[in-house]
Amino acid sequence: MIKFVDVKKTYLNGVQALKGVNLEINDGEFVAIIGLSGAGKSTLLRLINKMIDITSGQLYIDDIEISSIKGKDLRMLRRSIGMIFQSFNLVKKMSVFNNVLSGRVAYHSTYKTILGLFPKNEKILALESLDAMGILDKAFIRADQLSGGQQQRVALARALTQEPKVILADEPVASLDPITTVQVMDDFLKINKEFGITIIANMHHVDLALKYATRIIGIKDGLVVYDGPASKINDDKLVEIYGRSLKHDEILGDPDVEV
Amino acid sequence: MSKFEISNGKKIVKPFNKIWIVLGVVIVLIIIFWQFITYNTAMFNLGELSVIFKQLFTPKNTILEQRTWSDYFEFMWELREPLWITIQMSLGGTIIGSILAVPVAIFASRNIFKNKYINAPFRFLMNIIRTIPLMLLVIIGVAMVGTGVLSGIIGYTVFSFGIMAKMFYEVIETADMSPFEALESTGANRLQAFSYAIVPQVFISFVSFLFYIFELNIRASAILGFVGINGIGEAISVNNLYNYDRVGATVIVLFVFILILQLINSHIRGKLE
Numbered sequence: 001m002i003k004f005v006d007v008k009k010t011y012l013n014g015v016q017a018l019k020g021v022n023l024e025i026n027d028g029e030f031v032a033i034i035g036l037s038g039a040g041k042s043t044l045l046r047l048i049n050k051m052i053d054i055t056s057g058q059l060y061i062d063d064i065e066i067s068s069i070k071g072k073d074l075r076m077l078r079r080s081i082g083m084i085f086q087s088f089n090l091v092k093k094m095s096v097f098n099n100v101l102s103g104r105v106a107y108h109s110t111y112k113t114i115l116g117l118f119p120k121n122e123k124i125l126a127l128e129s130l131d132a133m134g135i136l137d138k139a140f141i142r143a144d145q146l147s148g149g150q151q152q153r154v155a156l157a158r159a160l161t162q163e164p165k166v167i168l169a170d171e172p173v174a175s176l177d178p179i180t181t182v183q184v185m186d187d188f189l190k191i192n193k194e195f196g197i198t199i200i201a202n203m204h205h206v207d208l209a210l211k212y213a214t215r216i217i218g219i220k221d222g223l224v225v226y227d228g229p230a231s232k233i234n235d236d237k238l239v240e241i242y243g244r245s246l247k248h249d250e251i252l253g254d255p256d257v258e259v
Numbered sequence: 260m261s262k263f264e265i266s267n268g269k270k271i272v273k274p275f276n277k278i279w280i281v282l283g284v285v286i287v288l289i290i291i292f293w294q295f296i297t298y299n300t301a302m303f304n305l306g307e308l309s310v311i312f313k314q315l316f317t318p319k320n321t322i323l324e325q326r327t328w329s330d331y332f333e334f335m336w337e338l339r340e341p342l343w344i345t346i347q348m349s350l351g352g353t354i355i356g357s358i359l360a361v362p363v364a365i366f367a368s369r370n371i372f373k374n375k376y377i378n379a380p381f382r383f384l385m386n387i388i389r390t391i392p393l394m395l396l397v398i399i400g401v402a403m404v405g406t407g408v409l410s411g412i413i414g415y416t417v418f419s420f421g422i423m424a425k426m427f428y429e430v431i432e433t434a435d436m437s438p439f440e441a442l443e444s445t446g447a448n449r450l451q452a453f454s455y456a457i458v459p460q461v462f463i464s465f466v467s468f469l470f471y472i473f474e475l476n477i478r479a480s481a482i483l484g485f486v487g488i489n490g491i492g493e494a495i496s497v498n499n500l501y502n503y504d505r506v507g508a509t510v511i512v513l514f515v516f517i518l519i520l521q522l523i524n525s526h527i528r529g530k531l532e
Contacts, residue, residue, distance in 0.1 A: 049444055079446030089441035094459040102455040106446030113447075114454045155441070162445050 001026055002048060002166070002198075007057035009043050009222075017043040019222035020057070025200065027165070030192045032203045032213035032230070035241055039219045041202040045168050048200070049081045050074055079106040082159030082197075084169040088151040092144035096135070096154050099143050100126040103161035122161075129160040132194075133187055149180030156187055160195065167191065169201035173208070178252055181205075185212050205252040206238065315507030326504065335508045338494055342512060345490035348408055349476035352415020357469055359416070360385075360423035367424070368431040370439075371453060385428075389421035393479050398486050406487040414488075418479075419472045426468050427461070434460045463531045470524035474517055481513060 004023040010016050017040045025031055033041045046052040047059060054067050066077060082103075090099050104122050105113040112118075130136045133153040138146060143154060152172060159167050169188070173181040189212055192199045203209035209216060210230045218226030218233075218241035226237050239245055261273050318326035365371055367381040397414030404410050434457050442452035484492030491509060498505035 051440070051444060075446040075448060077446070078444055081444070083441065083444035085437065085441060087437055089437035091438045091456055091459050092435070093463075094455075098455075098459075102442060102447075103445050105442065105451045105455055106448075110448060110450050113451050158441075158445075 001060075001062060002200075003058075003060040005058040005060070007047065007059055008055050009040075009047065009052065010055045017222055018047075021222075021224055023217065023224065023227065025198065027198055028192070028196055029215055030189070030199045030201075030213045031215045031217060032201050032209035033217045033219060034203055034206055034209050035219035036243070040222045041219055042170055044219065045170055045200060045202055048166070048168055049078050049083060051083075075106055079162065080165050082162050082164035082167040084152070084155055084159060084167060084172045084201075086171040086174045088148070088155045090143040090151055090154055090158075092142070094143060095140055096130065096143055096146070097123075097126060097139045099154055100130055100139075100157045100161050103158040106162075125163075126157070126161045129157040130154075132160060132190070133157045147180070148176050149184055152176065152180075152184050153187060156184075156191065160191065164197060166198040166200065169199065171202050171204055174204050181208065181252060188212065205250060206246060207251050207253070311503070314503035315510070317504065317507075319502060319504040331504060331508055334505055335512055338491065338509060338512050341489065341491045341494055342516065344408060345477060345480045345492070348411035348488075348490060349415055349473055349480060351408075351412040353419045353469060353473045353476055355412070356416040356419025356421075357423040357465075357472065360420045360427060361465075363420075363424045364428035364431060365453065367428040370432055370434070370436055371449070371457070381424075382428075385421060385424040388417060389425060391417070391421075393418045394482065394486060397483055397488055401487060407489065411483065411488045411490065414483075415476050419476065422472055422475070423468055427465060430461045430464045431457060463528065466531065467524065467528050470520065470527070474520050474524070477513065477517055477520065481510070 002023070002025040004021045007018055007021045008016070009018040021044065033044060035041050043052060047054050048061070050066060050069075057067075059066050061077065064077075069077060091102070094102075101118055101123065104118060104126070107122075108118070127136060127139060130139055133156050135146075135150055135153050135157070138150060138154075143151060146154065156167075167188075172188070173184050176184060185208060188199055188201065191197050199213075201209075201213070203213075210233060213230050216226060216228065216230050216233050217224060218237065220241055220243065225241055226233065235245075242250075262270060263273065264270050318328055318331045320326065363381050363385060367378050367385065369375070369378055372378060393414060396417045397410060400410035400413035403413065436456075438456035439452050442456045443449075447455070480488075480490050480492045481495055482492060483490065484494070484496030491513060494509045495506050498509075
């Protein structure tokens with residue numbers, strides 16, 4: 001369980017990204033965070049694995065307050081949290097398999113990982129993760145040979161290999177085309193349902209968020225303005241979150257119709 | 260500066276491009292320095308040039324000594340031993356210096372260590388070392404351990420270290436940091452993130468730099484005979500007064516060897532890419 005208690009974040013340049021957030025996210029949820037660019041979505045996500053430190057308030061993960069942890073404890077925390085990025089963040093010149101296996105490095109000592117000494121069962125795990133994402137046949141080619149959707153699946157396989165309890169996804173489909181977007185979102189759903197991993201995703205496309213997530217968190221100017229099931233969100237709520245009616249590009253549309 | 264007006268009446272100003280200032284300064288400097296260079300056409304003595312070329316690249320033929328082409332090529336063949344010594348010294352210095360340069364380059368990189376108080380001393384170290392000419396480094400080596408292979412290795416090591424540290428840290432700083440961020444998010448420590456996210460990106464450049472530095476060292480060996488170092492430079496320093504043909508033969512051997520090195524380098528680079 002992830003719990004925010006009056007969490008605030010002010011950047012060094014004075015920008016107040018979060019102005020007091022209270023949230024509780026339970027294990028196994030599929031949460032979509034929506035809101036305008038600059039509303040604080042990315043900040044909220046990155047506070048959870050301490051890629052960014054909170055300014056004030058408390059942030060609990062499984063009842064452990066994380067704002068003061070560092071060093072080995074921090075790395076152990078991050079090990080239990082996978083992260084997916086908009087631009088995939090793969091090593092392009094490395095094979096898909098090695099990219100996926102790199103999700104395991106935090107489980108081993110530095111010298112073992114530098115020498116590439118992974119136990120056989122972890123190599124099998126990496127291949128099984130690739131298989132779960134449907135790209136086992138791409139294991140031994142270079143990552144930059146793959147399409148965007150395939151690269152994001154490699155990133156998902158890397159996160160799965162990490163065996164996390166939670167996966168944070170920062171605009172995971174924002175640089176993909178509509179059809180690939182749906183495929184990758186289906187993969188997220190599969191990870192959520194079959195592996196029981198909590199998913200917290202920043203979403204640019206509102207209709208996608210409503211379709212896949214069970215819970216929507218709407219953020220506006222650093223504050224949570226909506227927190228509830230996806231089924232209960234309506235146009236008035238969206239206007240409240242966005243401060244205006246939705247723009248065309250904030251709706252993906254139905255890719256099956258568009259094609 | 261130029262102004263544009265588009266069809267709906269909106270105006271936009273293109274800002275002044277600073278490249279024109281730079282170009283202007285360069286042109287003024289060229290004009291100023293041109294005034295200091297004194298020359299006349301009589302200084303370009305092409306006849307003398309052809310005499311020297313003939314002395315270098317044909318067997319010596321004077322009243323005291325008449326040598327044949329077979330002497331010329333035999334001398335080239337005899338150069339294999341000093342060349343081997345030069346290769347040992349250059350390769351040893353290249354490898355040791357480059358390995359020592361790796362940690363320094365990592366600590367000097369602003370994207371890996373974001374604290375400038377960590378970067379600064381390592382940058383200072385590599386800048387200082389690069390200001391010392393190879394000749395001086397070798398003289399220091401000779402002073403430490405006497406003439407011989409070891410003093411050459413010491414000089415080449417420090418020289419190679421300076422170049423590799425500088426070139427390698429620049430490559431590290433231009434690496435794509437997004438996989439590094441991803442690795443850190445999995446709980447990897449900085450060294451693990453570096454070896455998985457950065458090393459695959461910079462490895463090819465490192466190998467290519469190794470060859471380039473080895474090549475620089477071989478080339479520099481031509482003048483190291485003058486400070487008492489064995490190897491191919493010795494063949495030049497002992498013959499430079501009267502036996503131009505031997506100097507010429509040595510230059511040809513060096514030229515061919517460096518050419519082969521460059522071919523191997525581009526071949527390996529092509530294979531790795």
